[in-house]
Amino acid sequence: xxxxxxxxxxxxxxxxxxxxxxxxEFPSVEMTFFAAIRAALADFALCDGKLVATxxxxxxxxxxxxxxxTEITGDYDAYLCSGFDVSFLPAGTIFKKNWYKGGQDQNxxxxxxxxxxxxxxxxxxxxxxxxxxxxxxxxxxxxxxPYRAPERVAKWTSWCxxxxxxxxxxxxxxxxxDRTLRDLxxxxxxxxxxETLDQDLPLATADRFFRGAARAYAPLDGQEDRxxxxxxxxxxxxxxxxxxxxxxxxxLTSAGDRATQ
Numbered sequence: 001x002x003x004x005x006x007x008x009x010x011x012x013x014x015x016x017x018x019x020x021x022x023x024x025e026f027p028s029v030e031m032t033f034f035a036a037i038r039a040a041l042a043d044f045a046l047c048d049g050k051l052v053a054t055x056x057x058x059x060x061x062x063x064x065x066x067x068x069x070t071e072i073t074g075d076y077d078a079y080l081c082s083g084f085d086v087s088f089l090p091a092g093t094i095f096k097k098n099w100y101k102g103g104q105d106q107n108x109x110x111x112x113x114x115x116x117x118x119x120x121x122x123x124x125x126x127x128x129x130x131x132x133x134x135x136x137x138x139x140x141x142x143x144x145x146p147y148r149a150p151e152r153v154a155k156w157t158s159w160c161x162x163x164x165x166x167x168x169x170x171x172x173x174x175x176x177x178d179r180t181l182r183d184l185x186x187x188x189x190x191x192x193x194x195e196t197l198d199q200d201l202p203l204a205t206a207d208r209f210f211r212g213a214a215r216a217y218a219p220l221d222g223q224e225d226r227x228x229x230x231x232x233x234x235x236x237x238x239x240x241x242x243x244x245x246x247x248x249x250x251x252l253t254s255a256g257d258r259a260t261q
Contacts, residue, residue, distance in 0.1 A: 001028055001029070001030055002028060002029045002030070002077045002078070002247045003030050003031075003032070003075075003076045003077050004029060004030065004031045004032070004076060004077065004078050004079070004080060004242075004245075004247070005031075005032055005034065005072060005076040005078070005079045005080070006031055006032065006033045006034065006035075006079075006080050006081075006082065007034045007035075007041075007072065007079065007080070007081050007082070007128075007132075008034075008035060008041075008081055008082030008083040008084060009035065009036065009037060009038040009041060009082070009083040009084060010035065010037065010038070010083070010228060011082050011083035011145055011146065011228060011229070012033055012034075012035035012065070012082050012083065013035065013228065013234075014146075014213075014228060014229045014230055014231065014233050014234035014237075015033070015080075015082060015234040015237060015238055016033050016035070016065070016234065017212075017230060017231035017234050018231045018232070018233065018234020018235035018236070018237065018238050019031050019033075019234065019235070019238055020231070021231050021235050022235045022238065022239065026242065029242065029247060031238075032066050032067075032069065032076070033065045033066060034062045034065060034066050034069070034072060035061065035062065035065040036057070036058050036061035036062055036065075037057070037061065038083070038084065038085060038124070040055060040057045040058040040061060041058070041084060041124060041128060042124055042127070042128075043055040043057070043058040044058065044072070044128060044131060045131075046131055046134055046135065047071075049073075049074060049135055050071045050072060050073050050074065050135060051071060051072040051131055051132065051135060052070065052071040052072075053070050053071065072132070072135070073135070074135035074136035074138070075136075076136070076138060077138055077139075077247070078138050078139045078140070078141070078245045078247065079132060079136065079138060079139070079140045079141070080140075080141045080142075080143070080190070080238075080241050081125065081128065081129060081132070081140065081141070081142045081143075081187075082142075082143050082144075082237075083143075083144065083145050084123065084124055084125035084128065084144075085123050085124045085125060086120065086123055086125045086142075086144035086145065086177075087144055087145040087148075088144070088145075088147055088148075088170075088173060088203060089148070090119055091112075091116055091119075091169075091173045091176075092156060092157075092169075092203070094112055094115045094116060094119070095112055095160070095169050095172070095173075096159055096160075097115075098111040098112050098115065109172060112172060112176065113172075113176045113179070116173070116176040116177065116180070117176065117179070117180045120177060120180050120181075120184075121180065121184065125142065125144075126184060126185075129142065129181070129184065129185045129187055130184070130185055132185075133185040133186065133187070139188070139245055140185070140186070140187035140188070141187065141188050141189075141190045141241055141244060141245065142177075142181055142187055142188070142189055142190065143189070143190040143191075143192065143237060143241070144177075144192075146192060146196070146205045146209070146228075146229050146233065147192060147197065147203055147204050147205045148204060148205065148226075148227070149204060149205060149207065149210060149226040149227075150198050150200075150201050150204040150205075150206075150207055151226075152204070152226065153198075153201050153203050153204035154201060154204075157201065157203055163199070163200060163201070163202050166201065166202040166203045167202045169203065170191075170192075170197075170202055170203060171191075174189055174191040177189040188244065190237070190240060190241055190244060192205070192237075193236050193237060193240045195236060196209055196229075196233055196236055196237075205229060205233070208232070209229045209230060209232055209233040210224075210225065210226055210228070210229060210230065211230055211232075212230035212231060212232075213225035213226075213227075213228040213229060213230050
């Protein structure tokens with residue numbers, strides 16, 4: 001049995017709903033979900049080789065989502081961290097500042113790499129991942145918040161309107177964060193799966209994935225949630241994560257086995 005620990009903010013709800021739909025396809029995989037509002041995730045602290053909740057808010061939230069657990073142990077076979085304070089929006093600002101229209105200037109790309117690296121290292125996500133790496137040497141994947149809805153993305157991508165350029169920027173973003181994660185804590189970046197992206201606006205999540213949006217609380221005033229995604233998105237992301245982790249009976253090395261190697 002492969003035991004996977006999922007940690008993150010309200011976007012974990014989509015992963016949980018997605019897992020409910022596909023879990024029968026993976027009978028040898030068990031997932032435990034630790035989710036809380038973003039501000040509370042900083043309240044995880046290292047204690048006796050575990051990450052424990054140090055505030056009542058965090059403790060109560062993860063108690064609900066993990067079915068009774070109040071601490072993250074280091075004996076899972078892999079970890080997937082989702083959301084936190086990482087999205088493409090700051091990267092978009094960096095790209096817009098450094099990008100040269102009409103080509104893929106290597107100096108501009110290098111400037112973007114440096115700026116993205118510096119930005120990510122200052123995030124709450126980076127701080128959490130460094131704590132997590134103190135308790136485990138198991139594989140760790142990180143995926144940021146889903147790309148925004150098409151109508152929101154269209155407003156700030158007028159400087160890079162072509163789908164080809166947007167796909168290139170998305171690839172640069174993923175490559176830069178993967179490089180930083182490897183260097184920072186020997187983790188990997190999970191790029192948002194291509195099948196979840198809008199065909200005409202590849203820096204946006206396709207409209208259909210916002211249907212049945214899952215979150216920790218209901219949208220205010222009955223408004224449609226255009227920030228959180230639903231089960232269809234979560235299922236695709238989890239399948240991509242399991243594929244990247246190479247989790248399966250033929251290649252699984254359990255945490256216990258690793259400890260004795």
